[in-house]
Amino acid sequence: MSRAAREWVWEDSASRGNARLVLLSIADRIPDEQCVAWASVTSLMRRTNASRNAVRSAITALVEADEMEVLDDFDGPQHSTVYRLPRAAAWLAKVSATTEDNPHAYVGPLTDADPVPExxxxxxxxxxxxxKTGSESDPRRQDLTGSESAPPRQNLTPPRIRIRPPSGSEPDPQNRSEPKVNRRYSSSSAAGLTSATAWQVDDASLSWAQQQGHLARLGEHGLQAADAKWRAHRADRSPRSAAAWAADWRSWIAREHSSTPQRPNLYALPGGTPTPQAGMTRSEAHMAALLAAVDEPTGTE
Structure with missing residues (x-):
């Protein structure tokens, strides 16, 4: 019977695009001349290769065009939606009545006077x-287990539907930017976090700088300058624990170069030191060479 329903869609339906695909998908499921079939939105999405919103819009358009009905009083397996193609049912009923006595009789076009079968x-x-439960249109389902009253069908949760937490449990935050409980930066752990600008250098970090020779290498003012530079670079970082900031601060101080004179002597020029000064990078050495070349007497002064 699905073949006759599909032929009606191909020949007589005015649907287009996604609506036509949805109508054909439902017609393909029709088992008899009542033109009733069940389908879930997920299965229609898979069959038509369309999005959820596109399928729902197609169903709305078909209902408004009177080419499909949503039978709200009925349920399919797993509470799937039940649909009916009323005009296809009326057409099949008209064909059956017209060709009952003469299989080759001509069947005229469907009109508004042609009724839809009950x-x-x-x-x-x-x-x-x-x-559906509570509907008076049909008796309740037969109890196949032998009990006096069959339990209702299990209400399966539809896909992508969030289950509400039980009473007394901690609900999810309404604002997505609000941290959840027992997550990173939650209220239970935020008390031990601080920003880089608010973090104070502890005695252990100062003792480490002295023992590793960084205090002697940079000097007191150089250490303060390195600390200020570190705070400026970490000002926009997320809050962290004091131990994490201490480890990051030590790593920064270990990589910090000692200050160099404004015009250092060059190892490559006469009178220069045999090796570049400690702490100079290659770019600083090149810049110092350029400055020294500019200051070198040429004899034309």
Whole structure:
């Protein structure tokens, strides 16, 4: 029977684009001339290769065009939505009535006067379609377990639906930027965090700088300058623990170069030292060479 429903979609439906694909997908599931079938949005997305919003918009357009109905009083397997193609059902009923006595009789076009057949609940149940709980349109499902009252079907959680936490549990924050409990930077751990500008050099870090020779290499003023430079570079960093800042500060001080004179002597020029001064980088050595060449007497002064 799905073949007859698909032929009606191909020949008589005015749907286009995604709406036509959705209509064909539902028609492909129709088991009899009632033109009723169930389908989930996820299965329609997979069949039509369309997004969730596109499928929902297509369903809305088909309902507004009276080419499809959503049967809210019925449920398919796993509470899937039940759809009906009323005009296709009316067309199949007209074809059946016209060709009952003469299989070759001409069937005229479908008109508004052609009625849509009534639904047969017993036939729907054979295809896994049942009335919703509390509906008076059909009897309750048969209890196959032998108990006096069958338990209701399990309410399976639809995909991508967040389950509310039980009463008394900690809910998720309403603002996504707000940290969750027991996560990084949460209220339980934020008390031990501080910024780089607020962190104070501890005695252990000062003792380390003296024992490693960094205090003698940089001098007191050089150490203060290196500390100020470190704070300027770390001002925009996220808060961290005091131990983390101390380790980062020590790493910075160990890499800091000692201050050099404004015009250092060059090892490559006459009268210069045989080796470049300690702490000079290659770029600083090149700059010093240029400055020395500019100051060198030429005899034309």
């Amino acid at each position: 639904l047969d609940g017993a036939r729907l149940r054979k295809h896994g379609i049942w009335p």
